Each structure stands twice: as C-alpha cells, then as structure tokens.
Amino acid sequence: xxxxxxxxxxxxxxxxxxxxxxxxxxxxxxxxxxxxxxxxxxxxxxxxxxxxxxxxxxxxxxxxxxxxxxxxxxxxxxxxxxxxxxxxxxxxxxxxxxxxxxxxxxxxxxxxxxxxxxxxxxxxxxxxxxxxxxxxxxxxxxxxxxxxxxxxxxxxxxxxxxxxxxxxxxxxxxxxxxxxxxxxxxxxxxxxxxxxxxxxxxxxxxxxxxxxxxxxxxxxxxxxxxxxxxxxxxxxxxxxxxxxxxxxxxxxxxxxxxxxxxxxxxxxxxxxxxxxxxxxxxxxxxxxxxxxxxxxxxxxxxxx
Amino acid sequence: xxxxxxxxxxxxxxxxxxxxxxxxxxxxxxxxxxxxxxxxxxxxxxxxxxxxxxxxxxxxxxxxxxxxxxxxxxxxxxxxxxxxxxxxxxxxxxxxxxxxxxxxxxxxxxxxxxxxxxxxxxxxxxxxxxxxxxxxxxxxxxxxxxxxxxxxxxxxxxxxxxxxxxxxxx
Numbered sequence: 325x326x327x328x329x330x331x332x333x334x335x336x337x338x339x340x341x342x343x344x345x346x347x348x349x350x351x352x353x354x355x356x357x358x359x360x361x362x363x364x365x366x367x368x369x370x371x372x373x374x375x376x377x378x379x380x381x382x383x384x385x386x387x388x389x390x391x392x393x394x395x396x397x398x399x400x401x402x403x404x405x406x407x408x409x410x411x412x413x414x415x416x417x418x419x420x421x422x423x424x425x426x427x428x429x430x431x432x433x434x435x436x437x438x439x440x441x442x443x444x445x446x447x448x449x450x451x452x453x454x455x456x457x458x459x460x461x462x463x464x465x466x467x468x469x470x471x472x473x474x475x476x477x478x479x480x481x482x483x484x485x486x487x488x489x490x491x492x493x494x495x496x497x498x499x500x501x502x503x504x505x506x507x508x509x510x511x512x513x514x515x516x517x518x519x520x521x522x523x524x525x526x527x528x529x530x531x532x533x534x535x536x537x538x539x540x541x542x543x544x545x546x547x548x549x550x551x552x553x554x555x556x557x558x559x560x561x562x563x564x565x566x567x568x569x570x571x572x573x574x575x576x577x578x579x580x581x582x583x584x585x586x587x588x589x590x591x592x593x594x595x596x597x598x599x600x601x602x603x604x605x606x607x608x609x610x611x612x613x614x615x616x617x618x619x620x621x622x623x624x625x626x627x628x
Numbered sequence: 629x630x631x632x633x634x635x636x637x638x639x640x641x642x643x644x645x646x647x648x649x650x651x652x653x654x655x656x657x658x659x660x661x662x663x664x665x666x667x668x669x670x671x672x673x674x675x676x677x678x679x680x681x682x683x684x685x686x687x688x689x690x691x692x693x694x695x696x697x698x699x700x701x702x703x704x705x706x707x708x709x710x711x712x713x714x715x716x717x718x719x720x721x722x723x724x725x726x727x728x729x730x731x732x733x734x735x736x737x738x739x740x741x742x743x744x745x746x747x748x749x750x751x752x753x754x755x756x757x758x759x760x761x762x763x764x765x766x767x768x769x770x771x772x773x774x775x776x777x778x779x780x781x782x783x784x785x786x787x788x789x790x791x792x793x794x795x796x797x798x
Contacts, residue, residue, distance in 0.1 A: 325681040328660035332640055333705060356703075363662075363701040364682055376659065380706070405695070429771020430749065432683060434695040435702070517770035518684055 328366045332375040339385070339492055342377050343467040346490040355379055355492065357401055357440035360432050385439075385494060388412055394500035400439025400493045405430065407438055407451070417498070419507040419526065419611075423454040426511045429518055439493045442478065445485050445551065446520075452479075452552035453526035454509050455496065456544035463495040472497070479551035502530035502540045508611040510603045513590075521547045522591045523599040525579075527607045529567070538562045538612075543575070543604060548583040548596050555579040558604060567612035569605075576605035644708040649673075649717025657704040664688050664699035666707075667714060675715035675744045686772030689745035690714050696749045696771070715744035718751070727751055727789040736785030738776035746772050750786045758794050760786075 334349075336342040346353050352374030356362055365371035379385060379401060386401035388410050396416070398407065407413055407424035414421045427433055427441070427450050441449050442462065452475070460475040464487055475496070478485050487493065507528040513519040524546030532539045541562045543555040558579035565571055580601035585593040641656040648671060657666060667673050667690065676699055679687035683698035690699045691713040718725040727747050730736065737743040746769070753760060753768040760768070765786055774782060792798070 328662070328703075330639060330658065331660050333642065333659035359703060359706065360683060360698075360701060363703065367701070368682060378706075425767070429684070429686065430752075430768055431686060431689055431696050431698040431771045434692075434697050518773075 326367050326370070328363065329372060331373050334375060334377045335381045336377060336379075337381055337383075339382060339465045339494060340468055342379060342382065342492060343465075343490045345377050347467075349375055351489075353377055353489075355440075355443075357437040357443075358403065358435040360428070360436040361440060361444050379492070386437075396498040398438055398496045398498070400443075400495060401437045402439070403434060404436050404438060404441065404451070405433040408433060416501075417454070417458060417505075417507060419509040419528075420451065420454040420458065423450045423509040423511070423524075423526065426450045426509070426521075438496060442475070442496070443485060443487065443493045445479050445481070445483050447482055447549065447551060448521045448524065448547035449552065450509070450511060450521055450524055450546065453524045453544035453546045454507070455498070456552055456554055457507060457526045457528035457542035458498045458501060459542070461497040461499065462493055463497060464491050465494045466491040470494075476554060481550045501528070504533075505530050505540070506611045508607040510607045510610075512599050512603055520590065523547055523585075523596050523603060524552075525600065525603040525607045527604070527611050529562075529608070529611050531567070531612070536566050537564050538567055539564070543579060543608075545579065545583050545600060545604075548585040548600055550584070553583065555582055555604070557582050562608070567608060569609065572605045572608040572612075575608060576601040576603075579604040642705045642708075644705055646707045646709060647711040649713060659703065659705060661704040662700060663690070663702040663704045663707055663712075666704040667699060667712070673714050673716050677741055677744060679741065684771070684773075685742070686745040686749060687742050689748050689772065691748050691752055694752060694755060696752045698771075713748065715748060718747065725751070726792040727754070727786070730785040730789035730792065731782075734785040734788055735781045736778070737782075738774075738778050742772060742774045742776075746774070746782055750789070753786070754790050754793055758790060760790065 334345045354373040354376050356376045356378045386399040388398050404424040404427050408421050455475050461472050462475050462478040463472050509526045511521045512523040513521050526544045528542040530540035541559040543558050546552045558575040561575045580597050583600050585596035587593045643656050645654045667676050677687040679685045681700050683701045688698050688700040689696045692710050727750055749772050
C-alpha cells in the first residue's frame with residue numbers, strides 16, 4: 325500500500341485565511357475536512373498533494389441549527405455521525421438521518437463530514453438524494469465573499485462542483501418545508517454494509533389534508549447519472565394526484581427513463597435503470613402510505 | 629509534480645500533545661504520518677492492527693475522544709489535543725475490562741486479529757448505549773470485519789459484557 329509522501333500542512337483559523345493560503349500557494353493544494361476520502365485518494369489513487377489546508381481549526385464550520393423560520397443550517401464540518409444521531413434531524417427529516425447512517429461504517433462516519441462528502445461530488449453519495457428532495461442550498465465562501473447555490477446546481481459532474489479552487493463550502497441550508505412532509509431514502513446495494521449505493525432513491529411528499537392529493541413532490545436519484553439528480557418528470561406525474569400503486573408505478577417508469585446510468589464494476593446501466601423503477605415506486609409508497617413509523621433498521625430489513 | 633515533492637531539508641515537523649491511554653504524550657510528527665504508524669512504531673503499541681489499510685475492515689480502530697475511528701487513514705497530527713485509546717489502555721490495574729473478559733469467556737475470537745478493533749468499537753457502543761438491541765449492535769459493528777467469521781460469538785460476548793456493565797454495584 326502506498327504511504328502518503330511528504331507534504332506541507334496549513335491550519336488556518338478562518339475561512340478567509342484558508343482561501344488566501346490557496347491563492348498564495350497555487351495548484352497542488354487540497355482541503356482536509358474529515359480526511360476519509362483524501363487519505364484514500366493518496367493511498368489508492370495516486371493523489372500527491374503538495375500541500376494540505378486543514379479546515380478543522382476553523383470555528384463555526386460545524387453544528388446543526390434550526391432558524392426561527394424553520395430552516396435548518398448544517399455546518400460543512402458536521403460529521404455524518406452527527407447528522408445520523410441529531411435529535412433535530414431525526415425528528416424533522418428521519419430519512420436524512422437514515423441516509424447518513426447508511427454511509428460506510430461508524431469509523432468513517434465519525435470523521436467524514438457532510439461538507440466534504442458534498443464537495444467530493446461522488447454520484448453515489450447517500451445523503452445527496454435526501455438533501456436534494458429537501459431543496460437544500462449550498463453556501464460557498466471565498467475571501468469574505470459569499471454565494472449561495474442550490475445543491476442541484478452545486479454538482480457539475482463526478483468529482484466536480486461549481487466551486488473554484490479557492491472556494492470553500494461552508495454550510496448547507498435546508499429551507500422551511502411544507503407541514504407534514506414525509507420522506508424516504510432507499511439505498512440499493514447487495515451488501516447492506518460498507519458498500520456504495522448502486523442506486524439511491526429519495527422521495528419527499530406533502531399531502532393535502534382532505535383530498536390526500538400530493539401538493540409537494542420531490543424525487544431524487546443517486547448513482548444513476550454524472551451527478552445526484554432530481555427526477556422532475558416523475559415528480560410531475562404525481563403532482564395534484566392521489567398516491568396509489570398504479571401512479572407510483574408510472575412515476576417509477578418515468579424516473580427510470582430520465583436517469584442516465586452507466587455500466588461499471590458494480591452494475592450494468594440496464595440493471596440500475598430497472599432498480600430505479602422499482603425503488604422509486606417502493607419509496608413513494610413507503611413514504612405516502614407508511615402507517616406506523618418504525619426505526620430505519622427495521623425498515624431496512626423489510627425493504628425487499 | 630516537479631515542485632510538488634517536498635525536499636528532505638524542508639521537512640515540516642508538527643509538535644503535538646495528546647493523551648494516549650490516559651497519559652499525556654508530546655511528540656513531533658510529519659504532516660503525512662499516519663496515526664497507526666505513530667501508535668505502533670513510535671509508542672510500540674502493536675495491539676492496533678493494520679489489515680486492509682483503507683478503513684474498511686476495522687482492525688486499526690482506536691477511540692478518539694471515545695469515538696471509533698480508523699487509525700490507518702487518520703493523519704497523526706489530527707490527534708493533537710485529543711484523547712486516543714488503544715486496546716492496551718483498556719485493562720485497569722491488571723484487571724481486564726468486562727468486554728475483554730466476555731470475549732474470552734464467550735469465545736469471541738478465533739485468530740484474534742480483529743479483536744482489538746472489535747472490543748474498542750463495542751466499548752464505544754456500550755458507553756453510548758448501555759442496552760443495545762441486536763440490530764443496534766450489528767449496525768454499530770458494521771465496520772469491523774472478522775475473517776474467521778465468528779460473528780455469533782462476538783455478538784454474544786458484547787451482549788454478555790453489556791449485562792455485566794449494567795449490573796448494579798459496578
């Protein structure tokens with residue numbers, strides 16, 4: 325196994341300082357958050373950073389908070405374990421906590437950060453579909469300047485985001501969501517632990533109280549296109565309709581046709597497409613018709 | 629990468645102070661040094677095992693501030709200011725920790741290579757959740773792999789230790 329080679333470490337105390345270090349030192353620099361991807365890239369993929377900017381000494385980049393308007397902010401350095409066990413997230417968006425719990429192992433989740441996970445822009449990242457169905461926004465900072473983009477626009481391609489080299493993802497913002505929002509994340513991977521999603525499906529629905537029609541529909545897919553994606557055509561099928569098996573099936577077919585999977589070592593494109601159809605339907609029915617809330621570990625066992 | 633390789637003469641050393649098994653340690657590490665190498669080679673604590681070396685097997689698990697982490701992908705300088713616990717720090721005054729005793733009594737290991745990581749991960753679980761159910765144990769222990777596949781005995785050992793740790797008067 326390749327060992328990391330000599331490199332220089334910077335430990336800035338502010339986001340501004342971190343940006344300036346990158347500007348001053350030029351190419352070959354990498355940000356270090358949790359380090360679970362960076363050190364693997366060095367060991368397995370031949371990455372040789374000239375220098376590393378450790379963001380962990382910057383205060384105020386981690387933590388989960390609720391704002392008066394009901395929106396949530398999740399600091400970029402918040403670990404996936406913190407997202408998994410946050411009472412606030414478990415209460416408001418249990419499927420988001422669950423998708424964080426599905427990443428890697430406890431050893432990885434204790435270090436991996438939600439910001440690092442998004443900034444690395446892996447198409448199969450488990451929390452990405454859950455964040456997309458919550459219309460999450462990304463706050464990006466550089467040298468005192470801030471900009472906010474939707475998470476959907478944040479992802480550009482595998483491993484690519486809209487951020488320039490000296491920009492830092494500082495915060496994820498989940499805007500206020502409709503009352504009674506129900507969601508579901510369904511990870512499909514033959515190994516239930518320590519594996520990447522072959523297909524990830526997240527849905528979020530809000531039903532009109534009397535008619536039970538879907539007033540608000542979000543469907544997002546992971547691992548089936550160059551970036552985590554919204555399935556907008558599938559969403560349109562359900563909008564203002566009463567959720568039932570037949571219409572969920574049609575939404576699944578639509579999602580299956582609008583995704584853009586590739587064949588790789590994990591799965592063929594055809595298989596991924598088929599599993600998008602099946603799991604979109606299942607996720608919709610689970611979210612919409614779900615009776616008693618049960619723990620996701622129980623749900624996971626009853627998934628197939 | 630011409631300018632990318634740091635030359636020997638401008639090697640960077642970072643002074644770090646951290647707690648290792650309850651004792652404050654001060655040392656200097658290079659930025660690229662891994663925590664597992666510092667623990668094993670500098671402090672001679674070889675109970676922390678290197679196996680997959682890519683954070684998927686759990687053999688190199690140590691507890692950092694009580695949380696299981698893979699020391700094979702943790703840079704040593706990141707331990708600065710934190711409390712690191714390895715398997716050597718678990719027994720107190722020559723008396724085994726209940727988890728260690730339970731693994732012996734219930735046959736929770738065969739070759740033993742995964743055991744230090746297993747026991748440390750289990751300790752973190754029981755510290756957070758003294759009475760976990762079967763599913764919670766399995767979920768928490770997902771990152772610790774036993775190639776002898778003695779999972780049933782490992783599960784029994786953890787359940788037995790949890791019971792002892794919960795018993796009154798402990």
